[in-house]
Amino acid sequence: LIGKKEACVYDKEIKVPIFELKVPNVFTPEQSSGFNDFFEIEYGGKSIVLSGINVSIVILNRWGGKVFENKNYKNDWTAFDQPAGTYYYETKIEGETTCKGWVQVVK
Numbered sequence: 001l002i003g004k005k006e007a008c009v010y011d012k013e014i015k016v017p018i019f020e021l022k023v024p025n026v027f028t029p030e031q032s033s034g035f036n037d038f039f040e041i042e043y044g045g046k047s048i049v050l051s052g053i054n055v056s057i058v059i060l061n062r063w064g065g066k067v068f069e070n071k072n073y074k075n076d077w078t079a080f081d082q083p084a085g086t087y088y089y090e091t092k093i094e095g096e097t098t099c100k101g102w103v104q105v106v107k
Contacts, residue, residue, distance in 0.1 A: 019044040023091070026104045029078045039103060040075040041091065049074050054094040059087050059103075079105045 003010040022042040029037050039059075043051045059068040059077060062085060068077050079087070084107040091099045 021093070021099060023099060023101055024103060026106060028106045029080060030107050037078060038075050039077040039079070043093065047075060056092045057089060059089045062086055
C-alpha cells in the first residue's frame with residue numbers, strides 16, 4: 001500500500017497468504033473403483049485431510065433436503081445411498097471462508 005499526502009509518501013508492505021480452494025463439480029461414485037469415487041475438496045494444493053484444517057459441510061438434494069452433514073469433513077461423502085443428479089453444498093472452512101456451490105453425481 002502506498003499513500004501520499006502532499007509531499008510525504010507512506011509505504012507499507014504486508015504479506016497476505018492466498019490459498020486456492022478446489023471443489024469438484026462432478027464425481028462418479030460406483031463407476032470406476034478407486035478413481036473419482038468421493039467428493040474430494042483441496043485447500044492450498046493439498047487434500048483437506050492432509051491440510052490440517054477443519055471443514056464443515058452440508059449437502060442438500062435438489063429439493064433442499066439434507067442428505068449429508070459433517071462438522072469435520074474428511075473427503076468421505078460417496079453419495080452411495082443417493083440417486084444420480086445435482087446436489088448443493090455449503091462448506092465452512094474454520095477461520096477462513098464459506099463456499100457454496102453444486103456438484104453433479106454421475107452413476
